[in-house]
Amino acid sequence: MHAFRAPETSLGELDAEATASLIAAAADIALVVDGAGVIRDYAVNSEELSRELGGGDWFGRPWLDTVTEESRPKVEALIRDAAARAAPRWRHINQLAVPGGASVPILFSAVRLGKADRAVAFGRDLRGISALQQRLMDAQRSVERDYARLRQAETRYRLLFQMSPEPVLVLDAAGFKVQEVNPAAARLFGKDARRAIGRPFAEAFDAGSQAAVESLMSGVRAAGRADDVRARLLSDERPEVVVSASLFRQDDVVSVLVRLSPVPVARPGEPIALPKTKTKLLKLVEGVPDGFVVTGQDGRVLSANAAFLEMAQIAVEEQAVGESLERWFAPPGVELDVLMGSLRQRGAVRLFAATLQGEYGAATEVEISAVTVMNGGQPCFGFAIRDVGMRLPRPARGDAHAGGGRTPLRSVEQITELIGRVPLKDLVREATDVIERLCIEAALDLTSDNRASAAEMLGLSRQSLYVKLRRYGLGDLGAEDGGNGPAE
Known part of the structure; x- marks a missing residue:
């Protein structure tokens, strides 16, 4: 504590009004009390605080009557220290507010005024600090409740993890090494949990299954999920299992949850059930x-x-x-x-x-x-x-094309579409018809539709050419072209 060195000269001569102004400006609330602790005057430096404290009801009342029960010993100590001119101490006092209202927390320190039997109590409004403290306590209680719920949830899931009859493992996503295993997985691997921790997951499978398991792990790391695979464990019984894996993130750490299920045995003739x-x-x-x-x-x-x-x-x-x-x-x-x-x-x-x-x-x-x-x-x-029946014409097939009313295919692509749908001999016949028609059309184009020259180019008689033209619906055949001579 550091006091004024020369208050008589530095402060000058202060009258009562100037002193009152200084006291009122120095505190949020100032009380003037006598030696018996009765309030003789007071000043409040805030309209809001004045309304909350009840206005001018304190004049002539003992200070003890304006505070809460637990604050009375602190008020008595302030008055006693001021009377003894002891070093000022700050004490937390809860002043009573208007009837029905909450108390107002104020930090008081009392100083005796000269030789008079009076003391001035300087008060600082603690409502803002009290509100912050209350919010801090509420936040702390909320954190404690959330932490308790988290611990309960962790306990429940840990219990489920341990009691699950299905083997479950947790791997790190970087190297696919085992981080946690439940007892079912430890038994399946033929070793205790402590020996399994830190080992590569693929080591638990035989050589023929390791490639499939590693491919599954890589797919999970890349896409988050991947199709299940079947693999055989490297244990004495060498059981075959279905390996399922999924990716999850916790506290910025990426891990893989792996589940091992027995391979379902389907009865003969029974359809496989989908998941x-x-x-x-x-x-x-x-x-x-x-x-x-x-x-x-x-x-x-x-x-x-x-x-x-x-x-x-x-x-x-x-x-x-x-x-x-x-x-x-x-x-x-x-x-x-x-x-x-x-x-x-x-x-x-x-x-x-x-x-x-x-x-x-x-x-x-x-x-x-x-x-x-x-x-x-x-x-x-x-x-x-x-x-596509309404969109595509039905292709003609087989013996339906026989005779003069036959409509041949127009392209090799249509023949290709029939592969696997009709017998080979029908495909060969269809391909022969397409080639024959294409050759006749090319000969007619080369001879400018001169049928005699086209027949000679193709090695056919004119009568045979006319029969084929009629068969394929090519050209405009008149009655004179429709002779009934023998075809080659």
């Missing part, structure tokens, strides 16, 4: 106007939407489930074998032309796009089937 993530997709495509079918790797139907049932002339989906998709191809077997072979080699097929035949014989020209999807380590095939 929930795949059934959602089936629900979305149920209402599309194009047919949509999901089959197993054996080509048997797992699910089909309403549009396909209409094409296949089936009333309910149960009639299609378990049946081979080739049942509705015309001719049976050929087109489906070609389609399935392409799917197994390339994983996807686009705009495959085929004919779909319903239960009651109705044939529909369709375009098929298909894709392979892994399900539990096994492939499933999805087929999108679009009716």
Whole structure:
């Protein structure tokens, strides 16, 4: 504490009014009390604080009566120290406010006035600091509640992690080393949890499965998720499991959650059940106007939407489930074998032309796009089937072209579309007709439509050329050209 060195000369002669102004300016609230602690005068340096303290109700009242019960000993100590001219001390006093209002926190220090039996109590308004302290306490309680909830949640999930009968591991996304394992995973690896921590995850599998597991991990790190794979563990029993993995982030640390499931054993003839993530997709495509079918790797139907049932002339989906998709191809077997072979080699097929035949014989020209999807380590095939009968003319086939009314194909592309749909001998006949027609058209172009010269160029008699012109509908044949001579 540092006092004035020469207050008599530095402050000059101060009258009562100047002294009162100095006291009022030096504090938010100033009380003048006598030796008995009765308030003789007071000043408040704020209209808001004055209204909250109740105006001028303190004149002639003991200071003890204007404070809360717990603050009375502090007021008595202030008055006693001022009377003894002890060094001033600041004390936290809660002044009573207007009736029904809360108390106002004020920091008081009392100083005795000269030789008179009076003391001045200087007060500083602590409402702002008190509000900050209250907000700090509220924030601290909120943090404590959140922390308690977090600890409870962590305890619950830790308990689930430990008690789960399914092997679960947590890996670091950088090197795919094991960070945590539950007891089920530790037993499956044939070692305790402490020996598994820090080891590369791929070491738990045999040499034939490590490449698939590493590919799965790389796909998860790149895209967040990847299709499940089947792998065989490097343990005494060497069980085969389905490995599922997903990426998650916690406190700016990226980790991989791995789940190992036993390979489902399907009964003979029983269709493979799709997981929930795949059934959602089936629900979305149920209402599309194009047919949509999901089959197993054996080509048997797992699910089909309403549009396909209409094409296949089936009333309910149960009639299609378990049946081979080739049942509705015309001719049976050929087109489906070609389609399935392409799917197994390339994983996807686009705009495959085929004919779909319903239960009651109705044939529909369709375009098929298909894709392979892994399900539990096994492939499933999805087929999108679009009716193009109204858009494309039906290609003529086989014996329907025989005779004078035959309409030959116009391009090699149309013949290519028939591969796998008609027998080879019919394809050869169709290709021969196309080549023959193209040669006749070229000869007519080279001879400027001189048919005699064109016949000689082609090595045909004129009569044979006229027969072929009529067969293919080429040129404007008059009655004189339509002789009935023998054709070559």
